Amino acid sequence: MGGDVDPISAVEFLPDPPRVRILDQTALPGEERYLELDSLDGVAEAIRTLRVRGAPAIGIAAAYGLAMQFNAPPGTKEPSQGPEVLAAFEVVAGVLAATRPTAVNLPWALDRLRRRLERWVEDPGDGRDPGTVLLDEARAIHHEDREACGAIGRCWDQIFPVPAGSGPVGVLTHCNAGALATGGMGTALAPVYAAHAQGVNLRVHVGETRPLQQGGRLTAWELTRVGIPVAVTVDSAVGALMARGRVNLVIVGADRVAANGDVANKIGTYSLAVLAREHGLPFYVALPSSTFDPATRTGLEIPVEERSETELRGTPGQRAVPESAGVWNPAFDITPAHLVTAFLTPSGVVRPPFGPSIQAITRSFAGPASGSERHE
Amino acid sequence: MGGDVDPISAVEFLPDPPRVRILDQTALPGEERYLELDSLDGVAEAIRTLRVRGAPAIGIAAAYGLAMQFNAPPGTKEPSQGPEVLAAFEVVAGVLAATRPTAVNLPWALDRLRRRLERWVEDPGDGRDPGTVLLDEARAIHHEDREACGAIGRCWDQIFPVPAGSGPVGVLTHCNAGALATGGMGTALAPVYAAHAQGVNLRVHVGETRPLQQGGRLTAWELTRVGIPVAVTVDSAVGALMARGRVNLVIVGADRVAANGDVANKIGTYSLAVLAREHGLPFYVALPSSTFDPATRTGLEIPVEERSETELRGTPGQRAVPESAGVWNPAFDITPAHLVTAFLTPSGVVRPPFGPSIQAITRSFAGPASGSERHE
Numbered sequence: 118m119g120g121d122v123d124p125i126s127a128v129e130f131l132p133d134p135p136r137v138r139i140l141d142q143t144a145l146p147g148e149e150r151y152l153e154l155d156s157l158d159g160v161a162e163a164i165r166t167l168r169v170r171g172a173p174a175i176g177i178a179a180a181y182g183l184a185m186q187f188n189a190p191p192g193t194k195e196p197s198q199g200p201e202v203l204a205a206f207e208v209v210a211g212v213l214a215a216t217r218p219t220a221v222n223l224p225w226a227l228d229r230l231r232r233r234l235e236r237w238v239e240d241p242g243d244g245r246d247p248g249t250v251l252l253d254e255a256r257a258i259h260h261e262d263r264e265a266c267g268a269i270g271r272c273w274d275q276i277f278p279v280p281a282g283s284g285p286v287g288v289l290t291h292c293n294a295g296a297l298a299t300g301g302m303g304t305a306l307a308p309v310y311a312a313h314a315q316g317v318n319l320r321v322h323v324g325e326t327r328p329l330q331q332g333g334r335l336t337a338w339e340l341t342r343v344g345i346p347v348a349v350t351v352d353s354a355v356g357a358l359m360a361r362g363r364v365n366l367v368i369v370g371a372d373r374v375a376a377n378g379d380v381a382n383k384i385g386t387y388s389l390a391v392l393a394r395e396h397g398l399p400f401y402v403a404l405p406s407s408t409f410d411p412a413t414r415t416g417l418e419i420p421v422e423e424r425s426e427t428e429l430r431g432t433p434g435q436r437a438v439p440e441s442a443g444v445w446n447p448a449f450d451i452t453p454a455h456l457v458t459a460f461l462t463p464s465g466v467v468r469p470p471f472g473p474s475i476q477a478i479t480r481s482f483a484g485p486a487s488g489s490e491r492h493e
Numbered sequence: 494m495g496g497d498v499d500p501i502s503a504v505e506f507l508p509d510p511p512r513v514r515i516l517d518q519t520a521l522p523g524e525e526r527y528l529e530l531d532s533l534d535g536v537a538e539a540i541r542t543l544r545v546r547g548a549p550a551i552g553i554a555a556a557y558g559l560a561m562q563f564n565a566p567p568g569t570k571e572p573s574q575g576p577e578v579l580a581a582f583e584v585v586a587g588v589l590a591a592t593r594p595t596a597v598n599l600p601w602a603l604d605r606l607r608r609r610l611e612r613w614v615e616d617p618g619d620g621r622d623p624g625t626v627l628l629d630e631a632r633a634i635h636h637e638d639r640e641a642c643g644a645i646g647r648c649w650d651q652i653f654p655v656p657a658g659s660g661p662v663g664v665l666t667h668c669n670a671g672a673l674a675t676g677g678m679g680t681a682l683a684p685v686y687a688a689h690a691q692g693v694n695l696r697v698h699v700g701e702t703r704p705l706q707q708g709g710r711l712t713a714w715e716l717t718r719v720g721i722p723v724a725v726t727v728d729s730a731v732g733a734l735m736a737r738g739r740v741n742l743v744i745v746g747a748d749r750v751a752a753n754g755d756v757a758n759k760i761g762t763y764s765l766a767v768l769a770r771e772h773g774l775p776f777y778v779a780l781p782s783s784t785f786d787p788a789t790r791t792g793l794e795i796p797v798e799e800r801s802e803t804e805l806r807g808t809p810g811q812r813a814v815p816e817s818a819g820v821w822n823p824a825f826d827i828t829p830a831h832l833v834t835a836f837l838t839p840s841g842v843v844r845p846p847f848g849p850s851i852q853a854i855t856r857s858f859a860g861p862a863s864g865s866e867r868h869e
Contacts, residue, residue, distance in 0.1 A: 146815035327727040341817035348819040351703040352729040353761025357826040385729025439522035441717035450733040
């Protein structure tokens with residue numbers, strides 16, 4: 118299941134010379150442009166400017182960017198011995214960690230590489246160099262995310278309503294939590310791809326997702342690419358969509374989920390959750406295990422990135438906001454756990470009470486592919 | 494009260510030769526460009542393309558456009574005798590009525606001019622020609638709307654909370670229901686102007702109001718022009734604004750209010766109402782009497798304009814939605830009466846139950862300035 122879809126690949130690692138290939142999402146849907154980034158600054162810039170975005174994809178891109186630095190050609194690459202390698206790691210990781218603050222997958226991926234490197238310093242084992250060790254770990258992160266997406270997709274038959282009559286099942290999503298946002302077929306869109314592969318007649322609704330329009334540009338692009346019908350509206354029309362009975366369920370992704378189940382996700386998610394509750398519609402949040410953050414107790418502790426005013430002000434030729442007015446441009450909002458019907462995870466559908474289930478998932482979640490040392 | 498503000502004038506009638514002067518709102522906030530329209534097609538185009546917009550302003554512009562046609566230079570102007578003048582009226586009114594379907598003020602204004610002309614045909618009275626009679630009636634519509642705005646503004650001290658501490662009162666509005674949308678100081682913004690004139694420390698929040706950005710472009714422009722602080726967000730951030738405690742009350746305008754109190758207003762209004770209820774915030778709808786439509790029983794009967802997909806699709810150079818995806822672009826949504834805390838009207842603050850109060854307002858509302866023949 119889910120194997121029938123061929124989702125686009127948002128981020129890849131290419132060897133000889135080592136570089137990170139990303140699909141430049143700022144050029145979509147007009148142009149399918151790939152960038153091959155061979156410098157740390159290039160990778161950091163791509164994350165900061167949302168050329169690559171989506172919490173899981175950011176983690177993978179950062180992991181590959183870091184591994185790339187330790188696989189650079191001889192003479193330019195980072196040191197490969199003892200404590201120096203750990204110090205060098207921190208410099209590189211610091212650049213990547215500073216790009217975006219909200220998605221927990223970014224520091225999670227860097228932390229996983231750090232712990233792998235620490236183990237290597239203690240015991241180099243079979244003599245592989247740090248570059249190889251780090252690249253293997255980054256590839257493992259990517260592989261596991263792809264598998265996690267597939268597992269999330271398999272939740273579809275527990276959440277999709279049996280279609281009444283011949284009409285399509287109306288799925289409302291927000292922003293882009295699809296293949297473009299992950300290492301696989303997406304989080305929120307994984308059940309959509311899986312249901313489509315099983316022949317379910319569905320129709321996806323998505324708001325533009327201002328200001329950067331990831332819904333209208335990216336979700337619409339990647340779904341229609343495989344023949345799934347998509348209708349785009351302005352973000353503020355989601356209430357009217359629900360009032361007209363066009364939505365059967367809501368599925369969104371997440372950038373970070375606190376230990377109590379509060380969800381940080383793209384600005385506007387909270388409004389969708391309140392409206393879904395008003396209309397008696399289920400509101401699902403789909404995520405890999407790495408997006409649960411046991412260290413954050415509630416949504417109040419999640420840092421919310423505020424982005425530049427320029428994203429709203431228009432161009433000098435076509436001002437969208439006068440200079441005299443202020444702009445508030447938060448990238449995310451917090452949806453309280455009580456508005457979430459269930460989490461769609463690689464471990465299956467998680468229903469309330471969330472606290473114990475989230476604790477179980479994060480405890481059993483063996484970060485490094487090579488073992489369960491995460492919570493040693 | 495309210496006399497201290499000098500709001501911008503969205504629409505005026507200029508004689509010799511007769512023409513309708515409008516502030517082209519599609520050029521704001523970048524440019525304050527006035528258009529002098531001397532043809533029926535010009536006025537109709539200006540309404541259709543939202544160069545002049547806002548339910549009351551549309552009614553005034555249509556009334557002036559119609560009167561202009563009957564005041565054109567000799568040889569080109571409409572007939573001035575008997576039944577021919579009524580037939581000519583219908584042709585002109587038909588062009589204007591077809592421009593936009595949702596705002597009730599447009600057919601209301603045309604109907605008022607029609608009834609005035611019918612009385613003139615029955616009894617020409619002092620011998621004034623139809624052009625003069627129609628222009629006087631159009632001016633009366635404009636004058637009464639200006640007065641209505643002032644009266645709505647006087648509701649402010651019944652709805653503004655006493656500021657707690659030294660922080661500003663946070664007012665959330667949507668789209669533009671200000672001076673630019675009316676013949677006076679606005680509907681939703683009238684209490685804002687009035688409170689500001691009384692020295693109330695306030696801060697107005699407004700969403701961009703996609704797709705045509707009347708909030709970010711117009712409300713921000715007209716309020717900051719007189720020194721009222723405005724913060725613009727993406728439309729989907731209003732929930733986060735409320736969750737952060739930045740909003741004390743919500744005030745919006747209306748394009749049509751049904752006999753039961755259901756409200757048609759700019760797309761997104763319904764979401765604001767649901768979110769206001771979730772946060773325990775008052776949700777006010779401000780409108781002149783002409784926006785109540787006693788002939789429409791509930792919101793289900795209100796026609797909702799669906800505008801062109803092109804408003805969302807971006808430009809060929811910068812696609813915002815791929816060709817492969819559909820677009821749904823409703824201009825309005827319906828907010829059920831039970832979510833409305835009160836209507837702010839020229840007759841004062843109207844609280845539930847709304848039905849009898851709305852009936853009383855529309856019964857006592859003497860449409861034509863010259864008398865109470867409306868419901869003869």
